[in-house]
Amino acid sequence: MEFFFQQLINGLSLGALYALIAVGYTVVYGIVQLINFAHGEIFMVGAFGAFATWVLLGSPTTWSLAAALFVLLPAMILGGVVVSVAVALLTERLAYRPLRTAPRLAPLISAIGVSVFLQEFIRLFFGYIPGMPDSKRAIPFPSVEGISGASFQIGQVTVQMPAVFTIVALVVCTLFLWFYVNRTKTGRAMIATSQDPDTARLMGINVDRVIMAAFAVGAALAAVAGVAHGLRYGNIDFRMGFLSGLKAFTAAVLGGIGNINGAVVGGLVLGVVESLATSFIPGQFGSTAWKDVWAFALLILVLVFRPQGLLGAKVVDRA
Amino acid sequence: MLEVKDMVVAYGRVNAVKGITFEVGAGQIVTMLGTNGAGKSTTLRAISGLLKLVSGEIWFEGERLDGVAAHRVVQRGIAQSPEGRRLFPKMSVEDNLRLGAYARKDPSGVKKDMDNVYDLFPVLGERRQQPAGLFSGGEQQMLAIGRAMMSRPKLLMLDEPSMGLSPIMTQTIMRTIRELRDEGVTILLVEQNAQAALSLADKGYVLEVGQIMFSDSGRNLLGDDRVKRAYLGAD
Numbered sequence: 001m002e003f004f005f006q007q008l009i010n011g012l013s014l015g016a017l018y019a020l021i022a023v024g025y026t027v028v029y030g031i032v033q034l035i036n037f038a039h040g041e042i043f044m045v046g047a048f049g050a051f052a053t054w055v056l057l058g059s060p061t062t063w064s065l066a067a068a069l070f071v072l073l074p075a076m077i078l079g080g081v082v083v084s085v086a087v088a089l090l091t092e093r094l095a096y097r098p099l100r101t102a103p104r105l106a107p108l109i110s111a112i113g114v115s116v117f118l119q120e121f122i123r124l125f126f127g128y129i130p131g132m133p134d135s136k137r138a139i140p141f142p143s144v145e146g147i148s149g150a151s152f153q154i155g156q157v158t159v160q161m162p163a164v165f166t167i168v169a170l171v172v173c174t175l176f177l178w179f180y181v182n183r184t185k186t187g188r189a190m191i192a193t194s195q196d197p198d199t200a201r202l203m204g205i206n207v208d209r210v211i212m213a214a215f216a217v218g219a220a221l222a223a224v225a226g227v228a229h230g231l232r233y234g235n236i237d238f239r240m241g242f243l244s245g246l247k248a249f250t251a252a253v254l255g256g257i258g259n260i261n262g263a264v265v266g267g268l269v270l271g272v273v274e275s276l277a278t279s280f281i282p283g284q285f286g287s288t289a290w291k292d293v294w295a296f297a298l299l300i301l302v303l304v305f306r307p308q309g310l311l312g313a314k315v316v317d318r319a
Numbered sequence: 320m321l322e323v324k325d326m327v328v329a330y331g332r333v334n335a336v337k338g339i340t341f342e343v344g345a346g347q348i349v350t351m352l353g354t355n356g357a358g359k360s361t362t363l364r365a366i367s368g369l370l371k372l373v374s375g376e377i378w379f380e381g382e383r384l385d386g387v388a389a390h391r392v393v394q395r396g397i398a399q400s401p402e403g404r405r406l407f408p409k410m411s412v413e414d415n416l417r418l419g420a421y422a423r424k425d426p427s428g429v430k431k432d433m434d435n436v437y438d439l440f441p442v443l444g445e446r447r448q449q450p451a452g453l454f455s456g457g458e459q460q461m462l463a464i465g466r467a468m469m470s471r472p473k474l475l476m477l478d479e480p481s482m483g484l485s486p487i488m489t490q491t492i493m494r495t496i497r498e499l500r501d502e503g504v505t506i507l508l509v510e511q512n513a514q515a516a517l518s519l520a521d522k523g524y525v526l527e528v529g530q531i532m533f534s535d536s537g538r539n540l541l542g543d544d545r546v547k548r549a550y551l552g553a554d
Contacts, residue, residue, distance in 0.1 A: 185421070192407055192418055198369055199405040204393035204422030204470060 002156035007279045008272060013163030015271020016170040017232070020225035021248030022255070022263035023177065024218025030194045030258040031214040033104070037111040038091060039222060040245015041118035046084035046223025047141070047236040048122055053079025054142040055131050061143075068145035073227075076142070080223035087118070088219035089212055097208070115241075122238040138237035141230030148231055162232040169224050174264055177217065181260065186213055194258070243292075250299045256309025265310055273298050320345040320505055321366070321397075321474055326375035326385075328358075328365045335361040337529035338375065343474065343507050348500050350508040350516040350537065352550060353526035359509040360402050362526075363476050366507075367399045368392040379474070393422050398472035402479050402509075404463040408452030412443050415451050415462055419469030429469070436465035439495065457488035464495065468504075475499065476507045481515055489515055513550035517541045525549075 021043050028036045036042075053076050054060070063072055091114045099107040127134035143149065150161040181187040186209075193200040193210045201207055229244065230236050247270065255266025277294035278286055302309065321343040328336040336358040343349045353359045364370045366377060368389035377384040379395060387395070398419075407415055416436060420429040437444030440461040446454070451462055460480055467475055477496065481489040493515050500506055500519075510516035517523055520537035525546065533545070540546050 188414070188418065189421065191410070195407050195409070196405060199401060199407070200418075201369060201389035202367060202393065202399050202401060202405075203418045203466075204390045205418075206388070206390045 003279065005157045007275045009157060009159055009163060011272035011275030012268060013160070013166045013232075013271070014275060015251075015268035016166040017225055017228055017244070017267075018248045018251045018270055019170055019264045019267025020166075020173060020221045020228065021244060022251040022267045023173070023260060024222045025249050025252040026255070026257050026260055026263040027190075027214045027218045029252070030260075031190060031211055032096075032100075034096060034107050035111065035249070035257075036096075036215075036218075037108065037245075037249075038095075038114035038118060039218065040241030040243075040248070041115050042084050042088050042091075042219045042241070043222040043226050043229075043244060043248075044236070044238065044241030045087050045118060045122065045226075046080040046219070047226030047230050047240065048080075048126060048135070049083025049223065050076040050080035050227045050230065051139065051141060051236060052083070052129070052132060059142070063145060065146045069147075072142075073144050073147070076144075077224060077227050080226050081220045084219040084223035084226070085216045088215045092212060092215045097211075115245075119238050119241070126238075135238055138235040140235050141233070143234070144231060148234070160232075162228065165231060166225075166228040169228055170264070173221050173224060177221070177260060180217065186210070190214060247292075247295060250295060254299060254302050254309060256311045259309065259311050262309050262311035269310070270295055270298065320380060321384075321507070322376075322378040323362075323366070324376045324378070326362070326365060326377065327373040328361050328370050329373050330361075334373070335529055336365065339526070339529070339531050341524050341531060341534070343505060344521075345473075345505055346500070346503065347521040348496065348506045348508060348519055348537075350510055350520035350523045351526055352510060352513050352516065352523060352540075352546070354511065354549075356528070357526040358529040359526055360478055361529075363399055363401075363478050363507070363509060366392070366476065367397065390422065393470050393472075396471075396473035397476065398467040398470045398474070399476040400463045400467040400478060400480065402482070404459050406451040406459055406462055406466070409450050411449060412447045412451055412454075412462060415466050416469050419466035422470055428471075432469055432471065436468060439498075440465060456483045457485065457491070460484060460488075460492055461495075464492070468499070472504065474505045474507065476509070478509045479511060480508070481510060481512045493519055511550075513546060514541075517546075 024039045025036060028034060057075060060072060095110045095114050096107050099110055123136055126132055133139050147161045147165055151158050181190060189200065189205045189210050190213065192203065192205060193207055197207055229240065251267040251270045252263045254270055255262025274291045274295050278288050278291045280286065324340050325338045326336055327334055327338050351359050361370065365372060368387055372385045379397065384392065416433050423429055442458055443462055443465060451459065454462065464480065480492050484492065489512065496506055496508065497519050508516055508520065517537045517540050522534065523537050523540040524534040525532045535543065
């Protein structure tokens with residue numbers, strides 16, 4: 001039983017990571033019906049932004065617990081968010097907006113291009129930024145006192161602090177997002193645009209601005225996920241966005257793409273399934289090598305039997 | 320107030336509007352008649368900034384309007400109640416009206432105008448928290464007009480407000496349009512229901528396959544043989 005709860009905690013924290021990234025896919029899809037395949041790279045760039053912020057702060061390693069938690073960590077998150085949002089807005093402006101009226105396939109291919117570009121850009125050029133290490137291989141993510149490598153026990157169950165950070169981050173981000181979408185004017189404009197963009201324009205809504213807001217919100221959450229990833233695994237690399245992005249996309253589809261709650265639920269479900277599959281499926285099929293197989297098998301099952309996702313996509317219907 | 324000069328609008332390579340020129344004077348009700356595919360909705364969508372012009376010009380209150388982004392057209396004082404009403408069906412009546420006032424920054428004025436809409440259409444006021452999709456066709460049309468009024472437009476463009484409505488409901492809507500005009504709102508009314516539209520229009524234009532065939536005062540058009548034959552079902 002302890003083993004089960006241990007795996008559940010592991011799965012939930014992994015799922016929280018997926019969920020934070022998945023929201024970006026779903027929000028952008030809900031507004032412009034674009035699968036932003038470069039979103040995994042926005043997550044990766046956020047992790048590098050957080051790393052760069054740490055270097056700018058003088059690569060601190062011996063800060064006190066309070067300074068680490070209340071100055072260093074927020075600064076790194078902020079740095080990551082700024083970089084991710086800036087890159088996301090730039091790609092929207094340069095790679096997607098010119099293709100807004102093109103056939104659906106064009107922006108999709110453009111997104112794949114952006115994805116490759118961002119990976120290669122970080123791989124080749126990150127090391128040339130003064131003070132930054134060469135990034136052709138993984139670079140160690142700064143450890144934050146009180147989180148990195150820390151853990152506590154509940155009975156026999158060990159809870160890693162990075163896992164706590166990820167789950168708390170997801171809860172805070174989801175609450176913030178709920179408030180933003182349901183209680184602000186921009187949020188209302190987002191809902192209107194996702195339902196009927198032309199009519200939203202007739203209401204006086206600047207749809208370009210709404211689209212930018214969607215990209216920015218998704219990027220901000222992806223950057224938080226980038227920090228969570230760094231703290232969890234202890235290193236980051238230019239390739240990290242690929243698999244995590246694909247998993248998060250799976251989570252978004254699982255929950256029902258276009259539906260924000262669906263992305264959160266889909267992420268958590270995917271994380272738990274992955275974690276439990278590797279612990280409870282006997283023999284070689286339960287080895288960690290097979291965890292991605294189970295994750296994507298789940299995706300295929302959902303696509304076959306419930307293509308609208310667990311919570312159902314926001315289907316546009318008109319009066 | 321509104322002047323359209325030699326406007327050409329295309330979908331892809333097909334010209335839907337082939338060089339039309341017309342005018343709407345301040346305080347008037349101007350109607351545009353035509354069958355499906357005549358280019359009426361295309362004309363309104365182009366004025367609203369949803370479609371780009373291939374050539375020609377649009378002037379509003381002495382300023383160029385073509386090329387202005389749709390959300391800025393609303394700020395200039397032009398609202399449109401689109402064809403098929405296009406409400407946000409899952410949002411409440413109140414949220415729909417609030418979206419109509421999206422461009423405004425005077426909350427107290429918005430509140431007052433919302434109350435005016437509820438006075439004009441009591442059925443909306445009684446059920447203001449219910450999703451718009453639950454209302455009948457006529458009620459939805461009232462909401463669509465109310466929503467367009469929420470931006471406090473100088474020019475209100477209505478695209479087939481009588482579509483799918485009973486004769487009695489059509490009369491109610493037409494009476495409302497006249498009331499709005501009497502309050503000082505200029506109205507551009509696109510209709511297939513020629514009888515209803517012409518009986519309140521100061522001026523009418525008849526559109527066929529993207530061109531204006533003829534125009535006259537509303538009263539004269541009602542008596543015009545060509546209009547009678549094409550739109551009023553007379554031999």
